[in-house]
Amino acid sequence: MTRTLRLLTSASVLAVAGFAATPAFAAGTTAGSTITNTVTVNYQVGGVAQNAVSATDNLVVDRKINLVVAQLGTTTTSVSPGQTSAVTGFTVTNSSNAVLDFALALTQSSGGTAAHGGTDNFNVSNVKLYLDTDNSGTYNAGDTLITYLDEIAADATKTVFVVSDIPLGKSTGDVANVRLTATAAESGGAGSLGATVTQTSGANTAAMDTVFADTNANNNVAGDGASFAENDYTVLAAALSAVKTSKIISDPINGSTNPKMIPGATVEYCIAVSNGAGSATATSVALSDPLPSQTTYLAAFGIKVNGTVTSGACNADGVAGGSFASNTVSGTLSNVAAGATSTLVFRVTIN
Known part of the structure; x- marks a missing residue:
């Protein structure tokens, strides 16, 4: 390879590298730019080179x-x-x-x-x-x-x-x-x-x-x-529904065998809160249940929260929680996810 060829080759490589580094703009040439194009005409008269003539065209790039x-x-x-x-x-x-x-x-x-x-x-x-x-x-x-x-x-x-x-x-x-x-x-x-x-x-x-x-x-x-x-x-909303049920636990005459709803009987209330399938998880689910005047809150049993339900019946698997004040039972359930049910359970006696 001759020195001249080597120089040309190097220059070509640099030119390619320079071209690759030039950013491409999808928008094209900037609006308002002037594009100048000049042509040079060389000629001879009687074999003698004459002064070249040229012509220039300018155009403005539109927007x-x-x-x-x-x-x-x-x-x-x-x-x-x-x-x-x-x-x-x-x-x-x-x-x-x-x-x-x-x-x-x-x-x-x-x-x-x-x-x-x-x-x-x-x-x-x-x-x-x-x-x-x-x-x-x-x-x-x-x-x-x-x-x-x-x-x-x-x-x-x-x-x-x-x-x-x-x-x-x-x-x-x-x-x-x-x-x-x-x-x-x-x-x-x-x-x-x-x-x-x-x-x-x-x-x-x-x-x-x-x-x-x-x-x-x-x-x-x-x-x-x-x-x-x-x-x-x-x-995406929660779709909560609540069902409140009661069952008799015992009475002063029959105990827990076939008890009846007579004064002194113990009744268990269950509040079951369900969230519809495909709904958002319900958070900070707070329950407030004022007691009827004919009943008395049974403090010995307390309040159980976050229990479960089987076949529509409340299970006795909740944990202690909630509070009783101003004759009102209150409690907060943990997050109730879509398709889930959580309960609050407490007991009263009939006056």
């Missing part, structure tokens, strides 16, 4: 407006009735070849199929939008309350969290669908939302024209300088 709003995540946000600060989210990508602001609008559906299935049947409240300031992908206290996206670079993607409250009284499977729409706006400078971008009409001009390149993907309208996507909240 292509394109943006995409997409769901954050692939599943619905599971929420509880009465939950505050429930979070779902979206990503907003500036696929334009220019820095832009984006006006944001959050709207709620009124019926119809929700983003992840099911039918929209309620609205959330106290809705706020937050920018994922630290790019963590998770809503936290450091995120910024916003109404628009400010100075978004070409090819940049921002995450917007929707934070809202869920009304009480909702049942498992209820769905609230939300839509985030982003509309392209001029770069208004840091801290200021620019005017809505308008498309250049008519023939191409020598200046920087504007072309809307957004598509009709995901039911959007093509070429309107805006994009939307939908996400939703789905309620």
Whole structure:
């Protein structure tokens, strides 16, 4: 290999390496850039080389407006009735070849199929939008309350969290669908939302024209300088039911053999709390049972909580707990999971 060839080869390797290190931008050449192209013409007269002539053409790169709003995540946000600060989210990508602001609008559906299935049947409240300031992908206290996206670079993607409250009284499977729409706006400078971008009409001009390149993907309208996507909240509630039963334990005449409900008889009450299958786990399940005036609480037996039920009958397997005050039996059950039953048992005597 000659020295010249070796040098050329090395230069080629460097050129390839340099090309590979150059980042590729989907948005393309920056809007407003001037592309200059100069041609040189060499010629001879009578075999003598003459001064070359040249010609230059300048063109201004027009602005292509394109943006995409997409769901954050692939599943619905599971929420509880009465939950505050429930979070779902979206990503907003500036696929334009220019820095832009984006006006944001959050709207709620009124019926119809929700983003992840099911039918929209309620609205959330106290809705706020937050920018994922630290790019963590998770809503936290450091995120910024916003109404628009400010100075978004070409090819940049921002995450917007929707934070809202869920009304009480909702049942498992209820769905609230939300839509985030982003509309392209001029770069208004840091801290200021620019005017809505308008498309250049008519023939191409020598200046920087504007072309809307957004598509009709995901039911959007093509070429309107805006994009939307939908996400939703789905309620997972507890479905508690309570059954209160009583059985006679003994009486002063018959003891525990065929006892009757006579004064002085001991009666055992059982409160069984059940949670429906497929429901959310019920926590802090507090029971309060004022006693009838014709009965007297039997302190010697106490109160047993977190017992079980077999074939609809309470078992005597609870643990000591609860309290008795102001003629009222109270107790708190441990978490009652979906499909589970837990009991509170106590005894009284008939006055």
